Amino acid sequence: MGAQTLMLRGTLGFLLLLGVFAGTAQAASVPAVTAFPVVGNVSYSDDFGAPRAQGRHEGNDIMALRHQPAVAFERGRVEKHVGSSMGTCMLYLRGVSGMTYVYIHLNNDLTMQNDNRGGCRNGVSWAPGLRNGQTVRRGQLVGFVGDSGDANGGMPHLHFEVRTPSGGAINPFAYLNQAKRLLYPRPAASDPIRLILRRTRVVSVGAGTLTVETRRIRVSSQSADFSRRRQVVLALPPEAIVERITSTGRVAADLAGATPGTVVRVTTSSFAPSWATQRAAAGVLSIGYVTIY
Ligand SMILES: [Zn+2]
Structure with a gap:
């Protein structure tokens, strides 16, 4: 094998190696669907390179x-x-x-x-x-x-x-x-959870739905609640328990007459954590229990 052939082979090998590395680098890219890294209301700007x-x-x-x-x-x-x-x-x-x-x-x-x-x-x-x-x-x-x-x-x-x-x-x-904004952070375990929507306000009552604006949310398996302002359309099944706090205690109540702005605490029915429930499109989460204040 002549020196020139060896050199050519060496160069080709080097170029191939470069190609492989370049290929690897290009193959990696940010996925199309990602989770916004903070749950809650945020502000940010294009301050990269500042x-x-x-x-x-x-x-x-x-x-x-x-x-x-x-x-x-x-x-x-x-x-x-x-x-x-x-x-x-x-x-x-x-x-x-x-x-x-x-x-x-x-x-x-x-x-x-x-x-x-x-x-x-x-x-x-x-x-x-x-x-x-x-x-x-x-x-x-x-x-x-x-x-x-x-x-x-x-x-x-x-x-x-x-x-x-x-x-x-x-x-x-x-x-x-x-990135997709999420309603709640997913726990490590796959065990069923509930969301407790505290200091939530009624936006509107529909046929089998309740639209609320959340203030603070707690995941039943997590110890701390967090601030999250977002409108959520919840399914309101017939078996949902609705109660009102009165001076004499809790009494059965109805959401039909709830006016916009009414403060409620909503506990969802139990569900398995998932991307769909984190996104919480209309009707995905369903109500287990509502307390009207
Ligand atoms: Zn920084």
């Missing part, structure tokens, strides 16, 4: 309330991290797509104040029981919004990054705009 003290901003800042649930953008494996210098509570989500999502400034406060007493741990920063290397579903609870690290004392927010397999950060903005 100048910051540490250099160019490598993600988007999603402003939210302290302790709002953070959920998995897509299915993947989680890695919990604590920033060495600032004590930043962080999460890496290695998506099955090959993309990595970085969650920064997770909560380190025990109260609604900036008390810095929680540290970085499960139930404070990360979901209760979350293990390193655990596979989580899209929309599963992974952590809580806060102000840890160099956001300490500032407005609580989730700094969210999208990274390609080569590690480069890309602008999350368009992906956040496309």
